[in-house]
Amino acid sequence: xTIIPAFLSLLSLFGPxxxxxxxxxxxxxxxxxxxxxxxxxxxxxxxPLNWYSLDRQANALCATGRNQSPTNLASDTNLxxxxxxxxxxxxxxxxxxxxxxxxxxxVFTNGTxxxxxVTSELVQFHFHTPSEHSVNGMHxxxxxxxxxxxSDASVSVVGFFIDFGELDTLLEPIVAGLPDIPxxxxxxxxxxxxxxxxxxxxxxxxxxQYSGSLTTPPCSEGVSWIISSExxxxxxxSYDAFRQLLGFNARYIQNAIGEINLLxxxxxxxxxxx
Amino acid sequence: xTIIPAFLSLLSLFGPxxxxxxxxxxxxxxxxxxxxxxxxxxxxxxxPLNWYSLDRQANALCATGRNQSPTNLASDTNLxxxxxxxxxxxxxxxxxxxxxxxxxxxVFTNGTxxxxxVTSELVQFHFHTPSEHSVNGMHxxxxxxxxxxxSDASVSVVGFFIDFGELDTLLEPIVAGLPDIPxxxxxxxxxxxxxxxxxxxxxxxxxxQYSGSLTTPPCSEGVSWIISSExxxxxxxSYDAFRQLLGFNARYIQNAIGEINLLxxxxxxxxxxx
Numbered sequence: 433x434t435i436i437p438a439f440l441s442l443l444s445l446f447g448p449x450x451x452x453x454x455x456x457x458x459x460x461x462x463x464x465x466x467x468x469x470x471x472x473x474x475x476x477x478x479x480p481l482n483w484y485s486l487d488r489q490a491n492a493l494c495a496t497g498r499n500q501s502p503t504n505l506a507s508d509t510n511l512x513x514x515x516x517x518x519x520x521x522x523x524x525x526x527x528x529x530x531x532x533x534x535x536x537x538x539v540f541t542n543g544t545x546x547x548x549x550v551t552s553e554l555v556q557f558h559f560h561t562p563s564e565h566s567v568n569g570m571h572x573x574x575x576x577x578x579x580x581x582x583s584d585a586s587v588s589v590v591g592f593f594i595d596f597g598e599l600d601t602l603l604e605p606i607v608a609g610l611p612d613i614p615x616x617x618x619x620x621x622x623x624x625x626x627x628x629x630x631x632x633x634x635x636x637x638x639x640x641q642y643s644g645s646l647t648t649p650p651c652s653e654g655v656s657w658i659i660s661s662e663x664x665x666x667x668x669x670s671y672d673a674f675r676q677l678l679g680f681n682a683r684y685i686q687n688a689i690g691e692i693n694l695l696x697x698x699x700x701x702x703x704x705x706x
Numbered sequence: 707x708t709i710i711p712a713f714l715s716l717l718s719l720f721g722p723x724x725x726x727x728x729x730x731x732x733x734x735x736x737x738x739x740x741x742x743x744x745x746x747x748x749x750x751x752x753x754p755l756n757w758y759s760l761d762r763q764a765n766a767l768c769a770t771g772r773n774q775s776p777t778n779l780a781s782d783t784n785l786x787x788x789x790x791x792x793x794x795x796x797x798x799x800x801x802x803x804x805x806x807x808x809x810x811x812x813v814f815t816n817g818t819x820x821x822x823x824v825t826s827e828l829v830q831f832h833f834h835t836p837s838e839h840s841v842n843g844m845h846x847x848x849x850x851x852x853x854x855x856x857s858d859a860s861v862s863v864v865g866f867f868i869d870f871g872e873l874d875t876l877l878e879p880i881v882a883g884l885p886d887i888p889x890x891x892x893x894x895x896x897x898x899x900x901x902x903x904x905x906x907x908x909x910x911x912x913x914x915q916y917s918g919s920l921t922t923p924p925c926s927e928g929v930s931w932i933i934s935s936e937x938x939x940x941x942x943x944s945y946d947a948f949r950q951l952l953g954f955n956a957r958y959i960q961n962a963i964g965e966i967n968l969l970x971x972x973x974x975x976x977x978x979x980x
Binding site for chain 2: 473474475476477479481482484485488495496504561562566568569570571573596668672675676679680684685687688691694695696697698699701702703
């Protein structure tokens with residue numbers, strides 16, 4: 433896992449990193465294990481409707497940000513060519529670290545994303561069931577997010593929807609590793625990872641692009657989203673393996689970019705009625 | 707469709723009914739087409755986080771009710787036998803009315819639910835993608851709700867999760883009718899409906915029971931929920947047909963029964979930070 437030092441150094445821009453789980457999906461790590469709100473979930477008082485309260489200062493944008501993700505994508509707008517973006521993720525013949533973070537399953541390997549002459553490093557990729565983004569109001573069974581960070585700390589996420597069909601080559605060794613990580617904190621090493629098919633898929637399909645946020649606390653904005661318009665594929669048994677392990681781990685669809693945060697809105701509405 | 711007069715008379719307890727869509731999933735009809743908030747959706751300013759604002763008086767419980775549905779069900783609690791509940795839905799050899807209500811697909815046929823010597827009449831049944839309820843944090847691809855109303859207007863809903871597998875006998879003619887109702891307001895008549903397998907399924911599996919609410923505006927409480935612990939089955943192509951037609955139409959998981967409404971909570975939290 434020679435890539436770990438590389439991304440640790442990137443992430444150390446934000447403070448000391450004490451374990452994988454502090455940057456698994458939140459990306460921007462919390463400084464230590466005792467930070468209030470370091471743990472979140474997808475339901476109830478620790479779920480997306482209350483992430484703000486878990487740490488009012490750090491997570492303020494979760495309830496007040498107006499450029500929040502995920503969003504509903506419209507199939508007839510925002511589509512652009514993927515040609516100007518270079519996604520380079522070397523195959524990992526030795527496999528990669530696979531970790532159960534409780535709120536997600538993350539894979540740690542190296543790679544780069546280059547757009548407009550800026551190169552970002554792959555931090556990890558992880559999975560959501562169901563998809564976080566929707567297209568014309570329709571969700572997919574899953575979504576995978578490749579999280580990249582540039583040297584100025586700016587974040588880009590390349591997302592692929594995952595729909596039913598023949599199991600994608602890349603996903604196969606990851607699915608095979610899931611039984612080894614039944615609990616939060618478990619890690620294993622996957623079989624060899626072959627990124628050629630997903631990179632081909634990215635190149636040969638148009639993309640949605642917008643500026644949004646992390647979909648987990650602290651919901652930081654300025655995240656460059658790049659989402660392939662066509663899903664990759666998973667078979668039902670493999671989907672079941674992810675679903676049983678992850679449960680539901682998708683933030684609800686946010687208001688349209690630029691519009692009032694839905695939580696700030698309901699707070700105003702309820703205040704108005706007092 | 708001889709059952710329509712029967713349930714119209716039930717529903718007329720709540721005011722004049724002008725078209726199916728006023729009671730499709732909301733059950734409790736609005737009085738006329740011009741009522742503010744008569745239309746809702748599952749995203750953005752007309753979505754679940756803002757149903758309250760669509761009609762502050764009628765929909766108050768959507769943001770303040772503390773017995774709201776759907777909830778997360780825990781597999782090790784609340785399970786009880788289905789033996790004391792008699793679900794009787796006669797086969798419909800002539801088929802049944804199938805309607806695209808925009809926010810759901812409803813089937814209108816007759817039937818009864820009897821528990822504790824109270825008999826309720828089936829109003830309709832309808833479908834959600836993905837499931838509204840979750841079990842231990844896991845959602846199913848779909849959920850079907852059979853909505854019953856007693857003469858005192860109290861509402862009971864019998865729900866079945868729908869997971870992947872061989873297409874259920876009951877679902878087959880409904881799926882076959884979906885291409886005939888591509889748009890909101892479209893209706894068709896299904897092929898013959900056979901309820902025997904789903905009734906057997908209900909009888910032979912334990913159930914979750916709790917008192918919750920309608921999962922659509924006006925989010926009325928006091929709804930008796932009865933949910934089969936074991937899913938019925940759908941194949942992937944049929945799921946796709948529902949998903950393409952319905953899009954995402956599941957309300958988010960509410961706070962635990964008796965706990966503060968998540969929307970009232972965030973409003974208080976944001977007020978507290980002013």
